[in-house]
Amino acid sequence: MLRLFVCATTLVSALSLAQQPAAKPADPVTGDAPAPADAAPAPASASDGGVAAAAAMGSGSTGTGAAPVAAPPPAPKKIDPKLFDDALNDYFAGNPKAAAPKLFDYTENVPSTDENYAWAQFFLARSLIELKLHHAGAVYLSRIARERTNPQVLTRALEELQQLTDRPHDEAMIDEQVFGALDLGFLSEDVAGYAHYQQGLVDLRVGNERWATTHFSKLPEGSAEASRAKYAMLVTRLKQARKDLPKEMVDQFFELAKDEKLTREARNDAMLAVARLRYEAADFTGALEAYNLVKLGPLEPGRAALYLEEAWTRYQLGQVHAAMGLLTTLDAPSFREEFLPDKFLLKALIYRDLCHYLPAKRSAKELTRRYAESLDAVRERDDLTRDPRLLRAASARGSTQRARKFLESLELEGEQLGRYAGTFGERMFGYMTRVYDLARAEAVRVYQRRLQDSVRVEADKLLRAAEQVRLMEYEVGLKLYERVKKGSKLVALIEEEPLKANQVSFKFADEYWNDELRTYRFSLKSRCIEETAR
Amino acid sequence: MSRLRALPWFVALALALSAPAFAQTQELENPGVTAAVQDRPYRLLHELDLWFGVLPLDAFYTGIYAQVGYVYHFTDRFAWQVGRGAYGLAARSSLRGELERNFGVQPTANDEVQFFVGSDVMWKPLYGKLAVLNRAVIHGEIHLLAGATLFRFTNSGFRPGINIGGGGRVFVNKYVSFRLDITHNVVLPTGGGTTSFGNVMTVNLALALNFGGND
Numbered sequence: 001m002l003r004l005f006v007c008a009t010t011l012v013s014a015l016s017l018a019q020q021p022a023a024k025p026a027d028p029v030t031g032d033a034p035a036p037a038d039a040a041p042a043p044a045s046a047s048d049g050g051v052a053a054a055a056a057m058g059s060g061s062t063g064t065g066a067a068p069v070a071a072p073p074p075a076p077k078k079i080d081p082k083l084f085d086d087a088l089n090d091y092f093a094g095n096p097k098a099a100a101p102k103l104f105d106y107t108e109n110v111p112s113t114d115e116n117y118a119w120a121q122f123f124l125a126r127s128l129i130e131l132k133l134h135h136a137g138a139v140y141l142s143r144i145a146r147e148r149t150n151p152q153v154l155t156r157a158l159e160e161l162q163q164l165t166d167r168p169h170d171e172a173m174i175d176e177q178v179f180g181a182l183d184l185g186f187l188s189e190d191v192a193g194y195a196h197y198q199q200g201l202v203d204l205r206v207g208n209e210r211w212a213t214t215h216f217s218k219l220p221e222g223s224a225e226a227s228r229a230k231y232a233m234l235v236t237r238l239k240q241a242r243k244d245l246p247k248e249m250v251d252q253f254f255e256l257a258k259d260e261k262l263t264r265e266a267r268n269d270a271m272l273a274v275a276r277l278r279y280e281a282a283d284f285t286g287a288l289e290a291y292n293l294v295k296l297g298p299l300e301p302g303r304a305a306l307y308l309e310e311a312w313t314r315y316q317l318g319q320v321h322a323a324m325g326l327l328t329t330l331d332a333p334s335f336r337e338e339f340l341p342d343k344f345l346l347k348a349l350i351y352r353d354l355c356h357y358l359p360a361k362r363s364a365k366e367l368t369r370r371y372a373e374s375l376d377a378v379r380e381r382d383d384l385t386r387d388p389r390l391l392r393a394a395s396a397r398g399s400t401q402r403a404r405k406f407l408e409s410l411e412l413e414g415e416q417l418g419r420y421a422g423t424f425g426e427r428m429f430g431y432m433t434r435v436y437d438l439a440r441a442e443a444v445r446v447y448q449r450r451l452q453d454s455v456r457v458e459a460d461k462l463l464r465a466a467e468q469v470r471l472m473e474y475e476v477g478l479k480l481y482e483r484v485k486k487g488s489k490l491v492a493l494i495e496e497e498p499l500k501a502n503q504v505s506f507k508f509a510d511e512y513w514n515d516e517l518r519t520y521r522f523s524l525k526s527r528c529i530e531e532t533a534r
Numbered sequence: 535m536s537r538l539r540a541l542p543w544f545v546a547l548a549l550a551l552s553a554p555a556f557a558q559t560q561e562l563e564n565p566g567v568t569a570a571v572q573d574r575p576y577r578l579l580h581e582l583d584l585w586f587g588v589l590p591l592d593a594f595y596t597g598i599y600a601q602v603g604y605v606y607h608f609t610d611r612f613a614w615q616v617g618r619g620a621y622g623l624a625a626r627s628s629l630r631g632e633l634e635r636n637f638g639v640q641p642t643a644n645d646e647v648q649f650f651v652g653s654d655v656m657w658k659p660l661y662g663k664l665a666v667l668n669r670a671v672i673h674g675e676i677h678l679l680a681g682a683t684l685f686r687f688t689n690s691g692f693r694p695g696i697n698i699g700g701g702g703r704v705f706v707n708k709y710v711s712f713r714l715d716i717t718h719n720v721v722l723p724t725g726g727g728t729t730s731f732g733n734v735m736t737v738n739l740a741l742a743l744n745f746g747g748n749d
Contacts, residue, residue, distance in 0.1 A: 501610070516570035
């Protein structure tokens, strides 16, 4: 069970890279990246947010407050060229709200061959981004990247798009259709590096490591992208060679964990990978060292998975008191909503090892009690996405989490858009509303599809833990009524580490302090008699 | 009647016996004790203090003084304030002015603290931390002081005293902390022809520079 758990968590490390700004696009190794089914409607959302395609199909809107699909667009009207200058003046005067409708008017009424057309699109995108309508801005920037009418604007648009990938964004539109399909010859070094990285990831995702290597080899040595590419390659190889892990892989991950060019999150992911690989190789001391090297910011609570894995490692090392301390950490409010069925199993194991059978039984039962509704839903073959616990767990990781965040950001921006109904004018507001409605519909579809897969993974995890717990209950039940032979003695106590001179102890009284989360120590005397010593 | 009189005793006995039983049940249900064991982020060894203080007790003047001190910390709980020396100025109170103006009291009639030196032992039983608006954590400690001080008074000259007091420290980082101490000195009736005990209270704030404790 532990090995399965560790395998699963090792793969989750790949997922977590993809969650970070460092690895903005879908991670190649998760396998849950936008698959063909995700990408299917992409043409509709490609260049203009899908508005044109939707209008052509007459598809309805799904969002609230959506305008009905527009009638055929009005014929272009004659535009005063000064409008562009006025708009720029507004923009540079710090008034994007006034600039945006003018620029929209301009772009809608001049041919794409107009010398200011691309600039108008660019500043419209910038204005929208400054108005916190990031997706709408990205739609215009992507359009510039697709139309390529002005090379100067193109470079700046790509830089802007690259920055937008730091936040929840339309992966199909930006990562795949812009950076993943870019002709790389004319790009500046920074943008080219990012595009090479993206294209390498796309190749890795479809299983073409050789092509990916070609792209990654063009990344400037020592750049952040080169480090991220190394991580992606390593995780891919790890996934492929799961049964026969090359030993040097641990060292390679260890090197990456010290690479300052990666974000701290990515470095921590690499260090977690080291810990998991060492755990798999039964090098528990080495694994513990790696867990201790995971760096957290001041007062940062950290990740529940980190504590649970460290607890398992300490348990394997016989440090049951420290392991139980870490399980106390997992009861902190920061982690109360985390889906960690293993936690109860480990707690029961520790109590059992210390021969406190009633608490062991109670901990085991706690799992089935706490997840009763989810377990019922699995048994009744209900729609698992309707179960709040499974839903929360499934949408808290990997590509499903990214899809959820993008959907949430669209909903937020959709509400934000309502504030500009008067300023933007009927035509622009209607257009933007349709952009957001279509993006939202597509984001819902992608999210639901990813959710279906990840909720099944979480349900499997829960079922496995429930099965283990039943075995544990049975075992503890037997122990509970075991006869103690005459003359039996208590086993030697497991030595608890004494307090050092430079240490201070704060007794835990149900109040969690973030700076203490990694330092809880549990104290409980073993009640085992010699025959039942572990 | 006698049975009724015994009833409260039975109730009290039952309650007294039920308390340990309840505790035992708790212990069975949630056995074990949990504590956060942390390395002390700030430890002290050599400490140089730059003080600013006041002598608030005398109704005729308020002494304002600057002081320099050095403390050696043997452990996290025990330290010796090896030496401290202060030089003060007196800010005369309105009462004193009134006495001089209206009642012809001589300006030199009042005995004022001119400077003093001393040494103390420090016991630091309390160490803790505070959450600042749930955004930051600050560490600090509270200590008790006992020592001896030699005062130089304007009229009676040198007089020894014994002092007790206490204070608190807030750590800023490994090298800097702030200390606030309040001590009460009982000045002995020796020297300068005085026959009565004197009282000198000091309230002072220090910038403490710490060296070597975290190495």
